[in-house]
Amino acid sequence: MAVVRTQDVKKVYEMGDVRVSALKGVDIEIEQGEYISIMGPSGSGKTTLFNMVGGLDKPSDGKVYIDDVDVAQLDAYELAWLRCRKIGYIFQTFNLIPVMTALENVTLPMVFAGLTSDEARDKGVELLNKVGLGDRVSHKPFELSGGQQQRVAVARAFANDPALILADEPTGNLDLRTGTEIIELLREMNQESGVTVVSATHDHKMLSVSDRVVWVRDGRVDRVVKREELKIEVGTIDGRTA
Amino acid sequence: MAQRYSSSARREIGTQVKLPVRKAVEISFNSVKIRFGRSLITVSSIILAIAFLMSIWTTSSIVNSLRDANDPKMNLILQQKGIDISQESEANRQEEAKNTWLVVLSLLVCLVGITNAMLMSVTERFREIGTMKCMGALDGFIVKLFILESAFMGMAGTVLGAAVGFLLSVLMSWIGYGTAVIDYVPWPGILERGVTAIILGSFLSLMGGILPAYRAAKMEPVDAMRLEV
Numbered sequence: 001m002a003v004v005r006t007q008d009v010k011k012v013y014e015m016g017d018v019r020v021s022a023l024k025g026v027d028i029e030i031e032q033g034e035y036i037s038i039m040g041p042s043g044s045g046k047t048t049l050f051n052m053v054g055g056l057d058k059p060s061d062g063k064v065y066i067d068d069v070d071v072a073q074l075d076a077y078e079l080a081w082l083r084c085r086k087i088g089y090i091f092q093t094f095n096l097i098p099v100m101t102a103l104e105n106v107t108l109p110m111v112f113a114g115l116t117s118d119e120a121r122d123k124g125v126e127l128l129n130k131v132g133l134g135d136r137v138s139h140k141p142f143e144l145s146g147g148q149q150q151r152v153a154v155a156r157a158f159a160n161d162p163a164l165i166l167a168d169e170p171t172g173n174l175d176l177r178t179g180t181e182i183i184e185l186l187r188e189m190n191q192e193s194g195v196t197v198v199s200a201t202h203d204h205k206m207l208s209v210s211d212r213v214v215w216v217r218d219g220r221v222d223r224v225v226k227r228e229e230l231k232i233e234v235g236t237i238d239g240r241t242a
Numbered sequence: 243m244a245q246r247y248s249s250s251a252r253r254e255i256g257t258q259v260k261l262p263v264r265k266a267v268e269i270s271f272n273s274v275k276i277r278f279g280r281s282l283i284t285v286s287s288i289i290l291a292i293a294f295l296m297s298i299w300t301t302s303s304i305v306n307s308l309r310d311a312n313d314p315k316m317n318l319i320l321q322q323k324g325i326d327i328s329q330e331s332e333a334n335r336q337e338e339a340k341n342t343w344l345v346v347l348s349l350l351v352c353l354v355g356i357t358n359a360m361l362m363s364v365t366e367r368f369r370e371i372g373t374m375k376c377m378g379a380l381d382g383f384i385v386k387l388f389i390l391e392s393a394f395m396g397m398a399g400t401v402l403g404a405a406v407g408f409l410l411s412v413l414m415s416w417i418g419y420g421t422a423v424i425d426y427v428p429w430p431g432i433l434e435r436g437v438t439a440i441i442l443g444s445f446l447s448l449m450g451g452i453l454p455a456y457r458a459a460k461m462e463p464v465d466a467m468r469l470e471v
Contacts, residue, residue, distance in 0.1 A: 084377060
């Protein structure tokens with residue numbers, strides 16, 4: 001069943017007198033357990049679509065369903081609940097709270113979910129172990145490398161066992177090797193827990209692990225490519241990444 | 243209710259829990275403590291503003307009290323300092339007016355200084371607020387957090403500021419008018435002024451903190467993240 005479904009989603013930004021159409025009618029369906037990459041050049045509407053899918057932004061027209069719930073119909077409390085329990089976010093710039101330790105960062109969403117401090121701590125340590133940072137629980141973000149920070153962010157995204165992980169350019173601020181590690185980590189957790197992963201990216205390393213790749217161009221879905229077809233296509237279009 | 247869900251399947255959607263105040267106090271207190279250096283700058287601008295106000299008030303009450311005492315020795319010193327000792331003179335009325343003007347001015351300094359400090363400390367954390375909202379923080383929680391933070395800093399800053407302002411002006415009067423001045427410090431009046439200054443300062447820091455925090459909390463998380471400060 002579809003975790004996310006969009007119906008003719010349009011988004012218009014008004015800047016003074018200028019109306020910019022970022023999305024011009026997008027229909028996509030994302031299934032439970034899929035690993036999807038949204039690709040596209042800058043200004044294609046990739047990030048806008050990504051924000052819609054994650055319930056971070058509301059469409060000007062059309063509908064977004066997350067777990068079969070129309071996001072536009074939700075009030076602030078329900079939206080916060082959705083963001084807290086159903087969706088985990090990973091950002092390009094990591095966005096850890098600088099004054100909190102790795103563990104506190106991971107447990108923050110659990111605190112928002114109403115877990116007691118003890119429950120949250122146990123689960124937080126477990127998650128940090130899983131991403132390979134079991135020995136760094138009490139380090140502050142600035143004491144960690146970029147790759148390690150992103151691992152903390154991954155652990156934080158999984159804090160409340162979400163149905164959907166949204167990763168916005170998760171490898172954008174990382175070098176090739178740590179980027180690959182993060183991608184592999186995400187893929188591993190996706191296969192292990194059956195969580196759906198959606199990432200907006202233009203990192204070609206993402207392609208090889210994605211079940212499907214959605215290309216966005218000029219506010220529309222240009223094409224959707226399954227992994228089986230992907231290898232050949234990547235090989236022919238740009239031989240570098242195959 | 244039914245229209246909220248599409249026809250194919252009904253999924254449960256819950257309502258986000260409100261966070262207990264204890265947890266908010268813990269987080270905001272830690273936040274002030276850990277950002278000690280930054281908090282100190284914010285607090286020091288509150289201290290300065292309140293100290294200015296308090297010193298104006300203290301000095302003028304002490305001078306008034308010295309004048310009212312009508313002690314010949316003290317009158318001489320006052321006259322040497324160029325202060326008119328008669329109660330109803332034109333010079334005194336001018337002095338009153340000047341003091342009122344100084345108080346108004348120091349209140350303005352308070353208002354601008356505190357609001358600016360609070361505004362900055364909230365604005366520079368927009369990204370953090372956006373992240374918290376993505377994690378499922380309610381608007382109310384963000385506001386609560388910042389109210390508590392401004393309250394901690396406001397209280398600390400105003401109490402310290404009032405103390406500093408008071409001590410400095412007593413010290414100045416002591417140097418200016420001699421040790422006997424201690425006997426003439428109008429304690430009840432100054433205490434009253436001190437409490438007023440503390441309440442005023444706390445109120446201003448709360449207002450200075452609430453408004454930007456409220457605006458930040460109301461923002462959609464994407465907008466909060468997009469803003470580069």
